[in-house]
Amino acid sequence: MFKKILIANRGEIACRVIKSARAMGIQTVAIYSDADRNALHVKMADEAVHIGPPPANQSYIVIDKVMDAIRQTGAEAVHPGYGFLSENSKFAEALAAEGVAFVGPPVGAIEKMGDKITSKKIAKEAGVSTVPGYMGLIEDADEAVKISNEVGYPVMLKASAGGGGKGMRIAWNDEEAREGFQSSKNEAANSFGDDRIFIEKFVTQPRHIEIQVLCDAHGNGIYLGERECSIQRRQQKVIEEAPSPFLDEETRKRMGDQAVALAQAVDYASAGTVEFIVDGDKNFYFLEMNTRLQVEHPVTEMITGVDLVEQMIRVANGEPLTIKQEDVKLNGWAIESRLYAEDPYRGFLPSIGRLVKYRPPEEVVQADEVVRNDTGVFEGGEISMYYDPMIAKLCTWGPDRATAIEHMRNALDGFELEGIGHNLPFLSAVMDHPKFTSGEMTTAFIEEEYPEGFEGVELDRDAVQRIAASAAAMHRVAEIRRTRVSGRMSNHERKVGTEWVVSVQGEDIPVSIEADHDGSTVHFDDGRTHRVASDWTPGDSLARLSVDGSPLVLKVEKITQGFRIRSRGADLEVRVRSPRQAELAALMPVKVAPDTSRLLLCPMPGLIVNVAVSVGDEVHEGQALCTVEAMKMENILRAEKKGVVSKINAAAGDSLAVDDVILEFE
Structure with missing residues (x-):
C-alpha cells in the first residue's frame, strides 16, 4: 500500500480524502495557494506545499506546480478530488511519466469519458440512449444560434471539459443562445483551460439520477445504487439523496447494468458516475460520465457502507475489488444538503467574507440516525472569491426517507453560521416543501416553486x-x-x-x-x-x-x-x-427604505468583466448592462425597466463589494 498520497485539491474534498487516508495509515500532503495558507486541509495534512497565487489557473490547475510538490515530498500517489485536474488526462499522463499513481481511472478512460462530446459519441455507439444534440466543435456565436435552431429550443450549452455547473447555460431563444455561448466559453476557459462548447436539447420536466460505479483493473465492475440530484439551481446540485424516490428495482437494475457496461467498454478502473436524465415514464437518457469522485458521494457511502475514497486508493494500488454486485445492499435513506456561501435572498448570488460563527451540528452515528458534515472551513476562516462557494455538505441517514428528512430538518436548525450570506434558510424550506417531501420534484423545482427568488418562509x-x-x-x-x-x-x-x-x-x-x-x-x-x-x-x-x-x-x-x-x-x-x-x-411610524430604483447595484462581491452600455444609452427591460464574475461564475446584470444611463461608476477589471453602485439612470 502507498505510504504517502498528495491531494491535488482544496476545501472539503481534500479534508475528506485525508480522513480516509489517515484511517488506512497513509500519510498525506496538501497543496495550497496564498488564499488557502490557513485553510483546514492544510492544517489536517501531514505536510503542505505552497503552489502559487489565489487564482486556480495560477496554482491548483498548473500541472507543473503540482508535479513540483510531488517531487518535493516524495508522494507515491495523487488523489485529485473533483474539479480542478481530476478529469485532466494530461495530468494523469504527467503522473504516469513520473512513476506516480493516479487515484482515478486510466488516461484512456479519462480521454474517452471525461470529454463530454466524446463520451456521448461512445455512448451512442454502445447503444445507450442519448439526448439529441450537436457534439461537434462550435466556432462562434452565430454557429451556436444556427445549431440551437436545428436542435430546437430550449437547448443546453455546455463546456466539453466542464462540471459543477460551470460553463453551462440554458437558452430559450437566439439572443440567449448567443449570450450563453460566450459566457460558457469564458467560464470554461477560466475554470478548465478548455473553452470548447457543445449543444444538446434541454429536456423539460426531467429528473437527474446518477449511478455510482466502481471498477478495478482486473475486469470487475459493480454499481452501488443511484442518487437523485433533482434539486438544482443554475444546473448545480443543491440537495442529493440516495436512493431515488422515483426509481423501481427493475429500472435501477437496467440503469446500473448499462452504467457498468459503459464503464467497462472504456476499461474504466476507479470510482465513477454515469449520469442520466429520466423522464416521467422512467425512460432514461445518458447525460455524461464523471470520471472522478462526485461531490455527493457521501449519500452512497451512507446507504451501502462502502468507503469510496478507500476503494479508489485500493484500486489505484492494483488491488481487485472484494465487493461483488450481490454484496451491494441499499440500507435506509441518506440526504445531502450543500451549504453554499451564497445569499438566497439575492437570487443565490455568491457571498464572501469571514465566518464570524461556524458551528455545525454534532456528528452522530446511531442505529437509527447518522449525521455527517464534510467541510473544509472553520470558525474565523475566510470564504474567498476565487473558489467554489460550497462551505460544507451536511448529510443525514435514517431507516426510511421520512426519517432521514426529519433528521436533516433538525440538523439544519442546529447549524449556526454567521458573517456571510448562506443558503441554510433555503435548505430548511426545501425540507418542508410538499413537492420534496412527496418525492415529486424535477430539476425545475427551484424555478417553478421560487420564480421570483427565495424570500424566506411564511410559517403556518x-x-x-x-x-x-x-x-x-x-x-x-x-x-x-x-x-x-x-x-x-x-x-x-x-x-x-x-x-x-x-x-x-x-x-x-x-x-x-x-x-x-x-x-x-x-x-x-x-x-x-x-x-x-x-x-x-x-x-x-x-x-x-x-x-x-x-x-x-x-x-x-x-x-x-x-x-x-x-x-x-x-x-x-x-x-x-x-x-x-x-x-x-402601534403608533410608531414605519421606516421607509431608500429608493434605489435609479441605480444598478452590484448584487455580490465580484469582478467587473465588462460594461455593455455607455453614458446616454437608452436601455430596455431585459437588456444586458454588465457582467460580474464571482467564484468562477459569470453573472449578467440586466435592466429591470426602460431608462437612460446617466453615469457609469465602474469599469472592466474593477473589484466591487455588495451594493456598490455600478450605473446610474436619469
Missing part, C-alpha cells in the same frame, strides 16, 4: 404559535435575569409580568404565562395552550426547547424588546412587549 398558524409561545417563555427568563442583575427586587419572579403581546409575522398575539420550576404554560386568546420547557439562558445563540413534548430548535439573537428568531427557513423579528408597550409601538 401552528408554527407561529409554537414560536410565539417559545419567545414569550424565553422573554420571561430574560426578564428574571434582568431583575436579578439590577438587584432591585429580592423576590424577582413575583415582579415579572404574566401578560404579554408577541408580535410575529405581522400579527400581534396576546398571551399569558403560568410558570413553574419545570417550564411555562403559555395561554392564547383562541383557547390554545402550549407547554414550553428549555434550559436556554439569555445570551445563548441556540435554544433547544420542548413544545408540547416535541423538540424545537431556534437560532436566537437579542434585539430591542424581543428576539431575531430563525427556524425552518423563516427569519423573524419577534417582539415581546407588555400590553402598554404594544399599544405605544
Whole structure:
C-alpha cells in the first residue's frame, strides 16, 4: 500500500480524502495557494506545499506546480478530488511519466469519458440512449444560434471539459443562445483551460439520477445504487439523496447494468458516475460520465457502507475489488444538503467574507440516525472569491426517507453560521416543501416553486404559535435575569409580568404565562395552550426547547424588546412587549427604505468583466448592462425597466463589494 498520497485539491474534498487516508495509515500532503495558507486541509495534512497565487489557473490547475510538490515530498500517489485536474488526462499522463499513481481511472478512460462530446459519441455507439444534440466543435456565436435552431429550443450549452455547473447555460431563444455561448466559453476557459462548447436539447420536466460505479483493473465492475440530484439551481446540485424516490428495482437494475457496461467498454478502473436524465415514464437518457469522485458521494457511502475514497486508493494500488454486485445492499435513506456561501435572498448570488460563527451540528452515528458534515472551513476562516462557494455538505441517514428528512430538518436548525450570506434558510424550506417531501420534484423545482427568488418562509398558524409561545417563555427568563442583575427586587419572579403581546409575522398575539420550576404554560386568546420547557439562558445563540413534548430548535439573537428568531427557513423579528408597550409601538411610524430604483447595484462581491452600455444609452427591460464574475461564475446584470444611463461608476477589471453602485439612470 502507498505510504504517502498528495491531494491535488482544496476545501472539503481534500479534508475528506485525508480522513480516509489517515484511517488506512497513509500519510498525506496538501497543496495550497496564498488564499488557502490557513485553510483546514492544510492544517489536517501531514505536510503542505505552497503552489502559487489565489487564482486556480495560477496554482491548483498548473500541472507543473503540482508535479513540483510531488517531487518535493516524495508522494507515491495523487488523489485529485473533483474539479480542478481530476478529469485532466494530461495530468494523469504527467503522473504516469513520473512513476506516480493516479487515484482515478486510466488516461484512456479519462480521454474517452471525461470529454463530454466524446463520451456521448461512445455512448451512442454502445447503444445507450442519448439526448439529441450537436457534439461537434462550435466556432462562434452565430454557429451556436444556427445549431440551437436545428436542435430546437430550449437547448443546453455546455463546456466539453466542464462540471459543477460551470460553463453551462440554458437558452430559450437566439439572443440567449448567443449570450450563453460566450459566457460558457469564458467560464470554461477560466475554470478548465478548455473553452470548447457543445449543444444538446434541454429536456423539460426531467429528473437527474446518477449511478455510482466502481471498477478495478482486473475486469470487475459493480454499481452501488443511484442518487437523485433533482434539486438544482443554475444546473448545480443543491440537495442529493440516495436512493431515488422515483426509481423501481427493475429500472435501477437496467440503469446500473448499462452504467457498468459503459464503464467497462472504456476499461474504466476507479470510482465513477454515469449520469442520466429520466423522464416521467422512467425512460432514461445518458447525460455524461464523471470520471472522478462526485461531490455527493457521501449519500452512497451512507446507504451501502462502502468507503469510496478507500476503494479508489485500493484500486489505484492494483488491488481487485472484494465487493461483488450481490454484496451491494441499499440500507435506509441518506440526504445531502450543500451549504453554499451564497445569499438566497439575492437570487443565490455568491457571498464572501469571514465566518464570524461556524458551528455545525454534532456528528452522530446511531442505529437509527447518522449525521455527517464534510467541510473544509472553520470558525474565523475566510470564504474567498476565487473558489467554489460550497462551505460544507451536511448529510443525514435514517431507516426510511421520512426519517432521514426529519433528521436533516433538525440538523439544519442546529447549524449556526454567521458573517456571510448562506443558503441554510433555503435548505430548511426545501425540507418542508410538499413537492420534496412527496418525492415529486424535477430539476425545475427551484424555478417553478421560487420564480421570483427565495424570500424566506411564511410559517403556518401552528408554527407561529409554537414560536410565539417559545419567545414569550424565553422573554420571561430574560426578564428574571434582568431583575436579578439590577438587584432591585429580592423576590424577582413575583415582579415579572404574566401578560404579554408577541408580535410575529405581522400579527400581534396576546398571551399569558403560568410558570413553574419545570417550564411555562403559555395561554392564547383562541383557547390554545402550549407547554414550553428549555434550559436556554439569555445570551445563548441556540435554544433547544420542548413544545408540547416535541423538540424545537431556534437560532436566537437579542434585539430591542424581543428576539431575531430563525427556524425552518423563516427569519423573524419577534417582539415581546407588555400590553402598554404594544399599544405605544402601534403608533410608531414605519421606516421607509431608500429608493434605489435609479441605480444598478452590484448584487455580490465580484469582478467587473465588462460594461455593455455607455453614458446616454437608452436601455430596455431585459437588456444586458454588465457582467460580474464571482467564484468562477459569470453573472449578467440586466435592466429591470426602460431608462437612460446617466453615469457609469465602474469599469472592466474593477473589484466591487455588495451594493456598490455600478450605473446610474436619469
